[in-house]
Amino acid sequence: MxxxxxxxxxxxxxxxxxxxxxxxxxxxxxxxxxxxxxxxxxxxxxxxxxxxxxxxxxxxxxxxxxxxxxxxxxxxxxxxxxxxxxxxxxxxxxxxxxxxxxxxxxxxxxxxxxSIDERMVAHVDLWLPGADEPLTDWALNDMTLERYDRGKMIEVSVRVDDVEMSSFGCDGMIVATPTGSTAYAFSVGGPIVWPDARSLQMVPIAAHALFARSLIIGPDSTFTLDILGDSQSAGWICNDGRRQREVPRESRVVVRQSHDILRLARxxxxxxxxxxxxxxDLPVVGWREQHKPNLPGAGTRVPDGGR
Structure with a gap:
């Protein structure tokens, strides 16, 4: 052998x-x-x-x-x-x-x-202004589209399945896989998504808008982010904190589930x-249990009406 x-x-x-x-x-x-x-x-x-x-x-x-x-x-x-x-x-x-x-x-x-744990991967298309073909990349954790000028906002339009949902100024946008939901997206308030969920989530970063909540889409849906022509700042795209470049105004980023998967050995x-x-290190013992006084009868269950 x-x-x-x-x-x-x-x-x-x-x-x-x-x-x-x-x-x-x-x-x-x-x-x-x-x-x-x-x-x-x-x-x-x-x-x-x-x-x-x-x-x-x-x-x-x-x-x-x-x-x-x-x-x-x-x-x-x-x-x-x-x-x-x-x-x-x-x-x-x-x-x-x-x-x-x-x-x-x-x-x-x-x-x-x-055993093998299969993790979904995001496919990322970047359409530059006037381009006939997109630049294609991928992300195991997340794609971030952030402001290029640190002192200004990036103005973006958000579409899901080619239906425009909102537009606003922000510091940036994160589109994360379930694997990446415990990373950057989590740190800015996004939900934790279980790894076997075939979904993508989008989380705005410091959005200047009344409706700028996290969105979660299924395996057949697509996020589209357009940098508006009058955006205060151009953009900067980065996948998994590694593969990155400047993104000019009037560019479009399309993120969907990839056909590829990544295999983790378990x-x-x-x-x-x-x-x-x-x-x-989640507190599986509740706050009341942690701070219960060591007094006679402290372990007695309180009737529902006494809460």
Whole structure:
């Protein structure tokens, strides 16, 4: 039997700060893998192709945080190669294991003891003024269209399925996948969407409007954002915090569900809800329980009429 091929993706600072990467590579090699290490993935320009893993790659193992996983996603775009994330960052929502669990993670990879979690990807078309064809890109987390001039607003028109819904000035707009709903969109007040929901959400950033709420559309619908010709500022588009460019006035951004998917390797059956509680350290004990005085009879249930 020939060598199995794995790619380890990390950050140059992780590789130079200790022996962790060498230990992972050694264990993979001991288990029969040929290993390539990638520790610096330059972001391609918006609409440009990115580097890809070889066709015979079995798995990509990421040592880092969610940002490193987003970089690794570019390597497996349009392939069936799964990503396994080992969190060395802060929250690490996309990661499956923490750093102290690396030994078990590698053992289970060697034994094919994992399942595949399929995540939807957003397809992004950018139509520049007068263009016959769009610049096409994609996002695992989110597409942001923000003001180019930090001191002014960007004026946008919002359409859903080619029906105009609203127009207003704002600092920017976020269109997020369910995977990205716990990232930038969440930080500006967007809802958390479960990963198996085939939907896209749009969240305005500091909109100057009476109606500027989050919108969630289904798998067959499309968001269209037009930068108005009299907008105070041109725009700046960025996908997954990486692939970006300036966007002039009278440009159009169309976002829909992509036919592609990204595969995350999962080693446990922990539901998303449990991951949510753990990563965000949610207060599953209510405020009253946390602050209940230690008095005789304090544990007695209060009748409904006494609330």
């Amino acid at each position: 020939g060598k199995r091929n794995a790619v380890v993706v990390t950050h140059s600072s992780v590789r130079s700060s200790g022996n962790l990467v060498n230990e992972v590579v050694h264990q993979l090699q001991t288990d029969g893998f040929r290993v390539d290490i990638i520790d610096n993935i330059e972001a391609p320009a918006f609409g440009e192709p990115s580097q890809r893993v070889q066709d015979d790659t079995e798995i990509v193992i990421v040592l880092g945080g969610d940002g490193t996983i987003l970089r690794a996603a570019e390597l497996v775009k349009c392939t069936e190669v799964p990503i396994l994330g080992v969190n060395l960052g802060h929250i690490g929502f996309l990661a499956e294991f923490e750093s102290f669990q690396i030994g078990e993670a590698i053992r289970r990879v060697a034994d094919h003891d994992y 080693l446990s059956g922990v539901p998303f809800t449990q991951r949510l509680v753990s990563k965000f």
